[in-house]
Amino acid sequence: MNAAPALEVEGLCVAAGGRDLVRNACLSLRAGGILVILGESGSGKSLLAHAVMGTLPAELDWRGRIAIGGIDFGALDPKSRRAHWGRAIALLPQEPWASLDPLMRAEDQIAEVHALVGRRTWREARALAGRALGTLGLGSAGGRYPFQLSGGMAQRVAVAVALAGGARLLVADEPTKGLDAECRDEVAELLLSQARAGAALIVITHDIAFARKLGGEMAVMLDAEIVEQGAIAGLLAAPRHAYTKRLLAADPAGWAPAKPVAAANPVVEAANLAVERGGRRLFEGLSVAVCPGEIVAATGCSGCGKTSLGNVLLGLLAPQSGIVRRVSGADAHRFQKLYQDPVSAFASGSPLGVALDDVCRRHGLPLDAPSRILARLRIHPDLLLRRPDQVSGGELQRVALARVLLVDPAFLFADEPTSRLDPIIQQEVMDLLREVVAERRLAMLLVTHDAALAAGMTAKAVRVDARLDAGGTLAAL
Amino acid sequence: MHLRGVFCGFVAATVAAWALAASGPAAADETRTLRIVSPWEITGLDPARSGYIFARLQVAETLVGADNGGNPVPSLAENWTVSPDGLSWRFRLRPNAQFHDGTPANAEAVARSLQRAQSLTGGMLTNAPIAEIAAADGVVSIRTDRPFVALLAFLAHSSAIVLAPSAYSEAGAVTRIVGTGPYRATVVEPPLKVEIAKFEGWAGRPPAIARASYLAVTRGETRTAMAESGQADLVYVLPPEAVDRLRRNPRLAVAVAPIPRTRLLKLNAASPFFADQRVRAAISFALDREGIAASLLRSPESQATQLFPPSLSEWHVQSLPALTHDTARARALLADAGWKPGQSGIVEKDGRPFRVTLRTFSDRPEQPPMAAAIQAQLREIGIDMRVAIVNSGEIPAGHRDGTLEMALFARNFSLVPDPIGTLLQDYGPQGGDWGAMNWSSADLARTLEMLGSTSDPAERARLRAAAARVLHAELPVIPVAWFDYGVAASRRLQNVSIDPFELSYRLDAMRWAE
């Protein structure tokens, strides 16, 4: 083992136009070690990782010392730094299924690194790639294209690709983004196995459960600064900084379980549903009913058809068989939806205010109708002057909720509304949803892959799985 | 990796092609091909369509040819006689004349070929009063319904080329070109290419040029470039604007040959605009022929001072007063005819503005700009003339259905070497598709009829002058410019001469320079 630490960062600052985005960060990591960087979006944790990697956008300034395996990496010019990519330091990108070359078979993407970076013959490279895939339990998937891989499989291929060049330091930028709980555990196991094999890891995440699984060191970032650093186990057990405490408190695992709501006449009710997408049967024989003031959680692994269930209840998707009954007298527009990625639910070119005005105009509401709702949801009116990509995810999700509330919904399908938000914001949004459901006697179907979150929100859940009818309480699961 | 191979191959081929191109041509004179370029495409093997190309290339011959003066000379027929009543002609064929397929070109075969030509749609013999074509005693005999002096000229027309029996299908259509000329066709690829080679069975003096190729290139700019680059040895019909530049090229000899063709304005004399001779005269005076000839045709001497060009020496009448440009007189004549200046400078009569449409076509590229020039010149005297660029067939069609008002085109007076044939077609009592429209002159008709049957030279000269005078005074058509065209010949080529009647390229007389 190398005597020099795998990574040493001292006094790292990243600034844009005089404003500090990362301030005076100091990190150190030994070979085989794991460093988890936790923090809310915009706290600078991704920038820190990119500064280490040397992939910062050109318009950002940075200074400080970065040493990788004893090399003064930060002092190198960009070109020489690039020569170490793959060989000394590798980046595991966000959403690896979008980062793999869609036109190249998985095995070739690994092999080419062995051949072109590792300077091996193509025959050796292929053999090494096959072995790596075997180790990762993907022995038969080498001939597949990325679009034929599941998210977890793509993640594993990406790890194999990233490490094929022999890098001893792996930077993983939000590796669980968009993955469900099962996949998340898989990724944790995968990363741990790399660490056991001697690679040093930097993992950027806002997922506390994931961080807990990984173990090792942890740094918590807030407003461009590392506010707390230490061993994960200790830090999670006894957080010192207020922010860390709030972060931990926001973890759904710690939420109080929700109480059952008295049954009433369902707003929407489906019996014996079967749904197919792209020729594949997602589920069948599924029944569900959502009553006013009630939240029903739909859980299940990714790709099991949770979203399709919600869309069927909204009437966006026709089921193969089964019946959907809606309460009589409710207009179609009173069945609404909250999206996983709120940015994609707004017209990207217009300010948010315009989106709300449009709804008022469409439904003949006075133009000041939103103001009361905005106040209730604690949205600053100035926000409405901005375009969807100019506000944070949590704020935008609240604006989305405000827009939905404008039309006095009877039923709301919330499709993983917080899966892209960090825990504190997630908790805020969820609290708000819970309040709104109670106040407005709203019927809500909540899709989530987070069992703890589901339990915190409702006592009534439906598990969506192929050929499985498991409507019932969470306890029954 | 196959793709890469193909790719590399293509790169190599492209590079090689450019390299090969740079190395240039190098061929010995004996095997060197004479390259001829002209604008005329081969539209089919039918002699009425493209016979002229095979006649010019000397692949096929007509019974009779013509010299530079338009006088009949022997071709396939060695000599001929006509009976005293002028109705029976006997043509004695050249002995040992042979078709390119080796069969003898005897009287029977020749007569059969001419009979086909006689029944040919669009052919020239159809218009001659021929009663019978027969073969007897090794002589081709032709009987006409009435005395017809121009028969020899008609027989020189390219639609009357003589082809071997093997050239025709059973239905009588020409399927290949088998002629009797000094050259035989080796490759015929309509619409653009013909290749010919010396015919070994040719009994006359063997031609010095062994091989030649003919390429039809419609664009004048392209023909110019082919002459400049040395790609072509003989380029016919140079664009007027290129002649001066090519003259400066040391490798080229450029000749401008006048041919018996005149660019003219055809007027519908039945229309209220042109019925009055004074209006037609006014239009004639309005034309700036000198300007058009000098700047558009680049040939000041081609301005038409009368209908017949000097190259038609028998018909050109020196003593006729020249047609001139005189805008003031043109205005005065228009005013005399009752056309008074009206709104926005357009003359009017009975409240009707002088507004007409001129049809012309772009097959001859100089015609549209000429039309634009005429448009501006007529505008000067208050005539609003619109220009319609049409298919050339629209002019005779408009003549037939009476919709034509004005047309600009170039008329060949030597479709057959004697212009009388054309004049009979164009200026007869009914007028003609390419001649007068709704205009007739009993005087002219009588004169032309007498010409058809008179053979006394002095009397004929008097009659021709009389006919020319009528046309000059009455102006059923208004001459604009005579025709000449440039020919560029490589200096490596000697004995190049131009046939004013465009019957032959005279390849057999040419040879390569030492």
Added chain:
Amino acid sequence: MSSRFVRRAIGAACVGAVVLLAILGPWLIEADPLRQNLRAALRPPFGDDLLGTDHLGRSVLARLAHAARLSVSFGAASAASAALLGTGLGLVAALRGGIVDRVAGALCDATMALPGLLLVLILAAFAPGAFWPLYLGIALALWVEFFRLVRTVARSRLMAPEVEAARLFGFGDLHIVKRHLLPHLLPALGALFAFGFGASVAAVSTLSFIGVGLRPPTPEWGNMMTELLPYYDEAPIQLLAPAGLLFATVLGLQLLAGRDTK
């Protein structure tokens, strides 16, 4: 950022100059574009006439300015009509789907398979030298590109959550087109428009090259190029001037559109 600004500025300058020439040129330049002087044909530039004279002795500058009116409005009219037709049909096809989409798609395929030039040639034969067959033919040949682009982009945009959300709120097609489709289409449509403009003026030129152009003596850039082509070595400036203006317009529009694409 600044390079984008420079691009736009150059684009605006090019288009602005041409439009100014079209609007003010005929007004400021005294020479009559139809006035011939055969004795002053093909005069070189910088003499009495700034850009010299053409083969009929007409002022090239005056003709260019008058031609700018026709060519700019012609190019704009053909490209705009094609854009309107193609965009409209593309939107309807994407929104309605099913049989409408299939019919529109087949129509598009057929139009593409039918040589555009043939369409123009045939239409032009109805009224030789007239303006409308060229316009109609070119617009009918050009709409396909707009259609294909709009249908593809609209199809994928219609799958987006924002459209689903808008539908849930009860918004109709018009609103969805205005808020959710057009903003994504406009940049690419702008680039296509620039090319359509250039293509239509170049097409007029090509058509007069094969003898199916506008009626003389109408000054039009495409026509002028063809008319002056035989005099390429005597009057190169006169020949290049209309080509240069067309180039400036196309480049300018392309830069203005901000995105150069197919």
Added chain:
Amino acid sequence: MGGVGRALADRLLQALFVALLVGVLCFFLAEALPGDQAFRIAAARYGEDMVSGIAADAVRAELGLDRPAWLRLADWLLNIARIDLGVSLVSGESVFEELVHQLGSTIGLSLAALALSALVGPPLGVFFALRAGKLPDAIGTAAAAALRALPSFAVGIALMLVFASWLAVVPAAGYDQPQSWLLPTTTLALGLAATSSIVSRQATLAVLQSSQIAFARTKGLGEFDVVRRHAVRNAAAPVVAYLGVQLVYLVEGVVVVESLFAWPGIGHALVHAVIARDIPMLQGTALAMGLLFVLLNAAVDFACRAIDPRVRHA
């Protein structure tokens, strides 16, 4: 392979549709044209000097132009099923045989031009994309706009002047030497390359900004390998798809280039057929061009399938 079969069937159906539409459309348009058809045909056959009312009447009788229009259309449609496209009204030759002869020249020219433009355009586009915003890119953009704005005959004449007249290194026109291919091919290819370079530049820029390329870089590949192994292939899909649209321009170019360089092809024939109102020839050429288009588009489809596994498995 069911996907391939289906795609083929789709294309076949499209071909049938195109054939029917083109035939009928040409017929009606040509039928509706003003003027007298017999005269136009006579003019095209016998030349301006010999067109006359007599010749036109003979043409009318010979071709049965006085028969009702629908009867002639029905004839054509029936015959097409027997691959009999009729006889050219002008040359009197079988349209099918003329097409076979001319189509060869045109396909040869088009393929050579496409190949040459593929050789020049996309690599330049990639080059411009790699230098986006720099001087070569700006020059390239301007040059492409210039080539798109200049009608192809002007480009052709310019090439002819430089390489044939001044340098005299290539033949100006004709089709009898291997070098004869250079000018027409280059003229056509320049126009095509202008557009394909722009499309490639755009596609490459988009790909270069994608996360796949970022990952390809961080996994250690050199920039050359990144471009060669990932950027080019990913950019190729839209570029190849664009070929389908480009074919439309090819047709227009072919018409001009063939008449400029005396190339005996179908574009040439098309113009003549329109001017002469040679309806069988017009239908035949349009049909051939339409089917050629469908065929080449099918080829483009298959190329897309070959490049992109997602299309293959969809």
